[in-house]
Amino acid sequence: TGVRVTGTSFPRLNPSILADDGDMLHFCSTCAFSQACVAEGMDKSSLGELHMLVDHVGPLHEGDHVFREGDRFDAIAAVRAGTVKTYIIDADGREHVLGFHLPGEIIGLNAIDGDHYPCNAVALDTVMLCRFSFPKLSILAGRLPGLQKQLFKLMSRDIGKALQLAGDWSADQRMAAFIVELSRRLAARGFSATRFRLTMARTDIANYLRLAPETVSRVLKRLQDDGLLRIDRREVELVGLKPLETLAAPVLRN
Amino acid sequence: TGVRVTGTSFPRLNPSILADDGDMLHFCSTCAFSQACVAEGMDKSSLGELHMLVDHVGPLHEGDHVFREGDRFDAIAAVRAGTVKTYIIDADGREHVLGFHLPGEIIGLNAIDGDHYPCNAVALDTVMLCRFSFPKLSILAGRLPGLQKQLFKLMSRDIGKALQLAGDWSADQRMAAFIVELSRRLAARGFSATRFRLTMARTDIANYLRLAPETVSRVLKRLQDDGLLRIDRREVELVGLKPLETLAAPVLRN
DNA sequence: AGCATTACTTGACCTGCGTCATGGCGACAA
DNA sequence: TTGTCGCCATGACGCAGGTCAAGTAATGCT
Numbered sequence: 246t247g248v249r250v251t252g253t254s255f256p257r258l259n260p261s262i263l264a265d266d267g268d269m270l271h272f273c274s275t276c277a278f279s280q281a282c283v284a285e286g287m288d289k290s291s292l293g294e295l296h297m298l299v300d301h302v303g304p305l306h307e308g309d310h311v312f313r314e315g316d317r318f319d320a321i322a323a324v325r326a327g328t329v330k331t332y333i334i335d336a337d338g339r340e341h342v343l344g345f346h347l348p349g350e351i352i353g354l355n356a357i358d359g360d361h362y363p364c365n366a367v368a369l370d371t372v373m374l375c376r377f378s379f380p381k382l383s384i385l386a387g388r389l390p391g392l393q394k395q396l397f398k399l400m401s402r403d404i405g406k407a408l409q410l411a412g413d414w415s416a417d418q419r420m421a422a423f424i425v426e427l428s429r430r431l432a433a434r435g436f437s438a439t440r441f442r443l444t445m446a447r448t449d450i451a452n453y454l455r456l457a458p459e460t461v462s463r464v465l466k467r468l469q470d471d472g473l474l475r476i477d478r479r480e481v482e483l484v485g486l487k488p489l490e491t492l493a494a495p496v497l498r499n
Numbered sequence: 500t501g502v503r504v505t506g507t508s509f510p511r512l513n514p515s516i517l518a519d520d521g522d523m524l525h526f527c528s529t530c531a532f533s534q535a536c537v538a539e540g541m542d543k544s545s546l547g548e549l550h551m552l553v554d555h556v557g558p559l560h561e562g563d564h565v566f567r568e569g570d571r572f573d574a575i576a577a578v579r580a581g582t583v584k585t586y587i588i589d590a591d592g593r594e595h596v597l598g599f600h601l602p603g604e605i606i607g608l609n610a611i612d613g614d615h616y617p618c619n620a621v622a623l624d625t626v627m628l629c630r631f632s633f634p635k636l637s638i639l640a641g642r643l644p645g646l647q648k649q650l651f652k653l654m655s656r657d658i659g660k661a662l663q664l665a666g667d668w669s670a671d672q673r674m675a676a677f678i679v680e681l682s683r684r685l686a687a688r689g690f691s692a693t694r695f696r697l698t699m700a701r702t703d704i705a706n707y708l709r710l711a712p713e714t715v716s717r718v719l720k721r722l723q724d725d726g727l728l729r730i731d732r733r734e735v736e737l738v739g740l741k742p743l744e745t746l747a748a749p750v751l752r753n
Numbered sequence: 754a755g756c757a758t759t760a761c762t763t764g765a766c767c768t769g770c771g772t773c774a775t776g777g778c779g780a781c782a783a
Numbered sequence: 784t785t786g787t788c789g790c791c792a793t794g795a796c797g798c799a800g801g802t803c804a805a806g807t808a809a810t811g812c813t
Contacts, residue, residue, distance in 0.1 A: 336749040341666045355662065357655035363752070383648065387641050394637065400654040401611035407661030408609065412595050413709035416800065447761060455667035457801050462762055478761085478809080495590040498617075670770070701791065711771050716792050732779080732791085 277351050277399055278323060278377075278392075295392065298381045301325070303373035311352065311366040311374065318360050320376050321353035327372030328444040332452070333364045342453035344406075345369075345427075345445055349434045353379075354400050369444045414496050419454045420464045421489050422496035424474065428483055439486065443479040531577060531605050531653055549646065552635045555579070557627035565606065565620035565628065572614050574630050575607035581626030582698040586706070587618045596707035598660075599623075599681075599699060603688045607633075608654050623698045668750050673708045674718045675743050676750035678728065682737060693740065697733040 278295060302322065305311065311322065311329060329346040343364055346352050356362045357379065386393040414422070432438035443450070451458040468474050473485040473492075483489060490497075556576065559565065565576065565583060583600040597618055600606050610616045611633065640647040668676070686692035697704070705712040722728050727739040727746075737743060744751075 333752070335666075335752070339667075343662050343665075355655055355658040358652040358659065359655075363659055383644070383651070387644055387647060390637070390641055393641060393647065397637070397650070397654070398612040400651070400658065401609055401613075403658045404609040404654065404661055405612065405617055407658055407665055408597050411597075411661055411665035411709075412589075413593075413706075446759095452667075455665075458761080459763080459802080460800060463800090466762080498587070498589070700789095712790095713772080713792080714770060717770090720792080 277349050278395060294385060294389070298378060298385065300376040300378075301373070302376045303371075305368040305372040305374070307368055307370055309368045309372070311368065311372070312362045313365050314362055316362045318353070318356040318362050319380065320378050321351055321356075321382070322377065323375040324348050324350050324352065325373035325375050328369040329366050329372055329374075330369050330445060330449060331364045331366045340452050342449055345449075345453070347427075347430050347434065350430070351399055354403055357400075369449075409496055409498065412496065416454070416456055416460055416464050417467070418492060418496050419456070420461070420468065421473075421492035423450065423454060424468075424481070424483065425486075425489050425493040426497065428486070439483045441481055443481060531603050531649075548639060548643070552632060552639065554630040554632075555627070556630045557625075559622040559626040559628070561622055561624055563622045563626070565622065565626070566616045567619050568616055570616045572607070572610040572616050573634065574632050575605055575610075575636070576631065577629040578602050578604050578606065579627035579629050582623040583620050583626055583628075584623050584699060584703060585618050585620045594706050596703055599703075599707070601681075601684050601688065604684070605653055608657055611654075623703075663750060663752065666750065670708070670710055670714055670718050671721070672746060672750050673710070674704075674715070674722065675727075675746035677704065677708060678722075678735070678737070679740075679743050679747040679751065682740070693737045695735055697735060 300320075302311075303325070305327070314333060324346045326348055329352055331343040331346065331352060333341050333343065335341060343355075346366075352366050353362070355364065382392075382396075386396055409422075427441070427443075428438045431441050445453075447461045448458045450456075451461045454461070456464075465474075465476055468489075469476055471485075471488075473483070473489050475482045475484060490499075554574075556565075557579070559581075568587060578600045580602055583606055585597040585600065585606060587595050587597065589595060597609075600620075606620055607616065609618065636646075636650075640650055663676075681695070681697075682692045685695050699707075701715045702712045704710075705715045708715070710718075719728075719730055722743075723730055725739075725742075727737070727743050729736045729738055744753075
């Protein structure tokens, strides 16, 4: 949707969604921000202050953009529901997928340096977001050491993730690492670790893993033939999590 | 050197180096930290506070480690002189180079999440460092918005850099991007943009760019034959910066 | 329902880069 | 000087994964 709020690149909040927002506190307990605040033993008023500056955004639908490359940067966002894909289109018109962001995860951290988003972010399904004005968040972080620490940690983690993706691994290793990591991230948010739906197309996975879409198909087929997983269209069931983890181990470093 | 200061993984400061440290202020004006402080119009006392918590470390010599994977994390460091290579050894014993860090640049940002360094850092030549206790730096960042902002920016920038390296580019594109970026980073610190010395071995470049060392040789040869650069052992002269930048453009996004 | 569209799969073939093997050359020592 | 050692270059060859082409199946549109 092209609807924009003045002063931000985020689509307008659909007020209708606020009504059925009863499980907000439950969600927040699994969100990357307040998760840490709670873990740090931060008092309720701190968490309250964080909630004060949240804008709820959504629902966005498949294909809706959260922001586009070149949009003025002023906010990061936590994915509340759904999946967000970040990507760039290079000079030759090829798409490079930078990442997939699941509920509880943060988008926009790579935009802080520079005042425009360096990439696009698009919803892969129905997406709900918590938007945090970054200037406001920074000021709050100056007063709340736990929040500042959490921001540092989140960014540090993203550096590490990006570096491991950058490594030199075989197609099988990257595919296995992708599946295992997805499983772990879903499990961390309370979803099943062994049965889930791929919200992204094969071409997205391919662009993310620097493979051809055909190779993604073939590798998945091979993993299925080897009894490591079962896949039907976008539904995945991990059968042999152990050998998958072994295959992914050099990438994920564990 | 195995010499360690209690409570840190950084090698001990050689006091002899403090004596001839007259150009400290000049260096600091090009360092990633105080550079921003000055640019932000931060007052002298803030810069002074930053200087208060700096430990000067070095000189380290070629092959000396700044820290190793698994060392307890408690500090980040700015490279003051020389080149630092960060790398991991994967489960199969293969080395993966994560980055090269030139004077003015920061190492250790990917260690903030987790309390151990996730990689090794080794001096490629004679290296001098400014060591910043991270807990102390965090506290100071809470009081100095400019410092906090700079830390956020540095980390955000590293995410972006890691993601661009992760992309799917040809050997020529990656090599050109590597050379051009090196040139720009050196130029930003006051060195020549067109004539410089590669402080790293071909194998290091190869591991960084996910290429075979042989491919690095061949690509450099080709770039030389095409008149884009001249290279003799580790001395490089960029002759055709323009076409090099064109080749590197999709990677560097400009 | 019928058709178009998009996403995915599968097979055949091709190629960019890796691997292996060899040789050159500068640095350093004796 | 002469060896030797580490780093780098270069040629021959192989292969993982890309490209091209064709087919299938689910989904949306009219």
